[in-house]
Amino acid sequence: MIKLIRVFLSVVIASAVLLFVINRLNSAEGFSSGNTITIYNWGDYIDPDLIKRFKDETGIKVIYETFDSNEAMLTKIKQGGTTYDIAIPSEYMIQKMKEENLLLPLDQSKLPNLKNIDERFMDLPFDPNNKYSVPYFWGTVGIVFNTKLVGDKPFTSWNDLWDPSLKNDILLTDGAREVIGMGLNSLGYSLNDTNKEHLHEAKAKLDTLTPNIKAIVGDEIKMLIANEEAAVGLVWSGDAADMMGENENLDYVVPSEGSNLWFDNMVIPKTAKNIEGAHQFINFMLDAKIAAQNAEWVSYSTPNKEALKHMPKEMVEDERFYPSPELTDKLEVYENLGKKNLAFYNDLFLEFKMHRK
Amino acid sequence: MENKLTRNIYMIPYWLWIALFVIAPILLILYYSFFDIEGHFSLVNYQKFFTPVYLKMTLSSFWYAFLITLISLLVAYPTAYLLTKTRHKHLWLLLIIVPSWINLLLKAYAFLGIFGTYGITNSFLEVIGIGTKQILFTDFSFIFVSVYIFIPFMILPIFNALNELNPSFIDAAHDLGASKWTTFRRVIFPLTMDGVKSGCQVVFIPALSLFMLTRLIAGNRVITLGTAIEQHFLVTQDWGMGSTIAVFLIIIMFLFMVLTGTRKRGM
Numbered sequence: 001m002i003k004l005i006r007v008f009l010s011v012v013i014a015s016a017v018l019l020f021v022i023n024r025l026n027s028a029e030g031f032s033s034g035n036t037i038t039i040y041n042w043g044d045y046i047d048p049d050l051i052k053r054f055k056d057e058t059g060i061k062v063i064y065e066t067f068d069s070n071e072a073m074l075t076k077i078k079q080g081g082t083t084y085d086i087a088i089p090s091e092y093m094i095q096k097m098k099e100e101n102l103l104l105p106l107d108q109s110k111l112p113n114l115k116n117i118d119e120r121f122m123d124l125p126f127d128p129n130n131k132y133s134v135p136y137f138w139g140t141v142g143i144v145f146n147t148k149l150v151g152d153k154p155f156t157s158w159n160d161l162w163d164p165s166l167k168n169d170i171l172l173t174d175g176a177r178e179v180i181g182m183g184l185n186s187l188g189y190s191l192n193d194t195n196k197e198h199l200h201e202a203k204a205k206l207d208t209l210t211p212n213i214k215a216i217v218g219d220e221i222k223m224l225i226a227n228e229e230a231a232v233g234l235v236w237s238g239d240a241a242d243m244m245g246e247n248e249n250l251d252y253v254v255p256s257e258g259s260n261l262w263f264d265n266m267v268i269p270k271t272a273k274n275i276e277g278a279h280q281f282i283n284f285m286l287d288a289k290i291a292a293q294n295a296e297w298v299s300y301s302t303p304n305k306e307a308l309k310h311m312p313k314e315m316v317e318d319e320r321f322y323p324s325p326e327l328t329d330k331l332e333v334y335e336n337l338g339k340k341n342l343a344f345y346n347d348l349f350l351e352f353k354m355h356r357k
Numbered sequence: 358m359e360n361k362l363t364r365n366i367y368m369i370p371y372w373l374w375i376a377l378f379v380i381a382p383i384l385l386i387l388y389y390s391f392f393d394i395e396g397h398f399s400l401v402n403y404q405k406f407f408t409p410v411y412l413k414m415t416l417s418s419f420w421y422a423f424l425i426t427l428i429s430l431l432v433a434y435p436t437a438y439l440l441t442k443t444r445h446k447h448l449w450l451l452l453i454i455v456p457s458w459i460n461l462l463l464k465a466y467a468f469l470g471i472f473g474t475y476g477i478t479n480s481f482l483e484v485i486g487i488g489t490k491q492i493l494f495t496d497f498s499f500i501f502v503s504v505y506i507f508i509p510f511m512i513l514p515i516f517n518a519l520n521e522l523n524p525s526f527i528d529a530a531h532d533l534g535a536s537k538w539t540t541f542r543r544v545i546f547p548l549t550m551d552g553v554k555s556g557c558q559v560v561f562i563p564a565l566s567l568f569m570l571t572r573l574i575a576g577n578r579v580i581t582l583g584t585a586i587e588q589h590f591l592v593t594q595d596w597g598m599g600s601t602i603a604v605f606l607i608i609i610m611f612l613f614m615v616l617t618g619t620r621k622r623g624m
Binding site: 071168171174176214215216217218220223224227228229339340342343346347350351353354356 | 394395410413414417466469473474475491493494572573575576577578580585588589591592593594595598
């Protein structure tokens with residue numbers, strides 16, 4: 001018994017000492033004072049060099065943390081344990097965070113570089129007048145295909161996926177709006193369609209795609225397609241860029257019928273302590289040269305039209321990632337359809353998943 | 358009197374635990390299941406559960422859980438039996454249990470590589486002349502990986518039951534002229550039935566609500582009630598429907614426990 005108490009006590013003492021050391025370390029690095037900001041971003045989504053440069057220019061130290069899904073980020077910000085000053089959620093999550101009062105409004109007078117953002121990407125339905133958010137990167141949903149495996153078969157339309165030669169060769173991203181959206185787009189309907197007949201029609205059309213579908217997977221899709229487990233995939237353009245970096249046989253296309261246009265955006269969550277520093281950081285990232293350097297490093301599409309002038313021509317003129325204005329006009333941003341319609345999308349998606357070959 | 362008081366004090370942590378972590382969550386699930394997606398009190402979720410979509414899902418969950426349990430049992434019983442016959446039986450048992458210390462997600466990812474088109478299994482099939490087959494994202498791979506993950510939990514109780522079996526019963530059966538098969542059928546198996554039952558419970562109940570493997574290994578070609586709960590809670594945010602499915606899972610599991618539970622039999 002005495003031995004047990006001793007073991008127990010030593011664990012408690014050790015933990016207390018560790019906690020004390022961590023506290024000292026944090027204050028030694030100036031973590032608790034006003035000259036730091038905490039950034040909460042996706043992994044591999046900023047040029048680390050820029051974080052250093054921001055510190056050199058402003059004297060503000062950056063604590064950088066990453067998340068791998070919007071939902072995980074939302075949970076952590078809701079809990080409020082860490083004082084995140086900047087977060088970078090996707091557009092549908094911004095609507096949700098707005099509804100739940102988790103965002104602070106931006107002071108646009110402190111963001112003079114906001115003028116660098118292309119007007120096409122300002123004042124979008126998910127955040128009118130950019131009251132809470134500034135676009136960080138944007139992209140599309142499209143088809144990634146392996147030219148070695150599919151041969152010369154061109155991909156220009158969603159309907160090309162229904163080709164019998166692709167039997168059991170397509171992977172889909174596990175997202176209700178992406179997959180049902182593909183069905184809607186292939187029929188010429190809007191991605192934000194809430195007409196139940198149209199949705200049922202789209203689901204029936206997707207059912208006929210079942211023989212071609214190998215699997216519906218999550219983030220593993222990047223690894224699986226890069227490893228040539230399947231020839232074709234329905235993916236976000238950012239994931240496609242990652243895969244193309246891994247496997248040179250891959251190519252990406254946004255089908256001509258139209259597709260989704262998505263945005264990741266900088267916001268200041270309610271948990272922020274250093275609101276002044278957060279504004280400084282957003283303005284810093286909006287600078288044309290900084291944004292250009294970041295876009296080159298991350299290889300996603302930047303909404304900063306001044307930055308494009310500082311970027312390599314072959315990158316900016318790559319229509320796969322900077323689609324022409326004609327195609328961009330056909331792209332749609334997801335609107336918040338409301339819980340009920342979203343549930344209907346998900347029910348259809350569940351039924352589609354259960355449809356057997 | 359004092360004795361009774363101290364006993365009651367000792368019972369406090371137990372009752373607190375039961376109230377906080379067993380009764381309260383079940384009541385909460387039951388409570389949530391009566392709200393529709395817009396937060397109005399209604400029975401619509403229960404109505405929805407009895408539509409073909411969810412009934413089909415329930416049946417398929419049952420079918421896969423049944424297959425997983427059956428195959429686990431068929432593999433585990435002979436294994437456990439052989440283990441009790443080996444000299445260092447506890448070492449061998451430990452070796453079988455060691456994989457269950459490794460994170461489930463890690464094991465699932467490993468199988469993505471092993472079963473992939475260019476994985477080890479297919480290289481082997483290619484060498485022996487069968488040729489590359491699709492293994493990943495099939496019923497086979499789903500059941501195989503699930504059995505692999507659950508089998509230690511099936512072997513353990515059966516091993517313990519066999520280990521505790523008094524060998525003189527078997528000797529007696531032999532002396533009375535029973536063949537090996539009869540001894541097994543009439544003596545060994547009935548006496549280890551408790552181990553088999555608890556093994557089946559430990560495998561069948563979690564297998565009914567598997568969700569991660571359905572995506573990673575079966576590529577969402579297998580949809581179980583667990584998948585649906587995950588989707589309703591995380592994606593749709595329809596906590597009501599998710600809870601309703603959970604209520605039915607609890608009922609099903611309870612029934613299964615009662616049916617397989619050990620009943621006192623007059624010896």
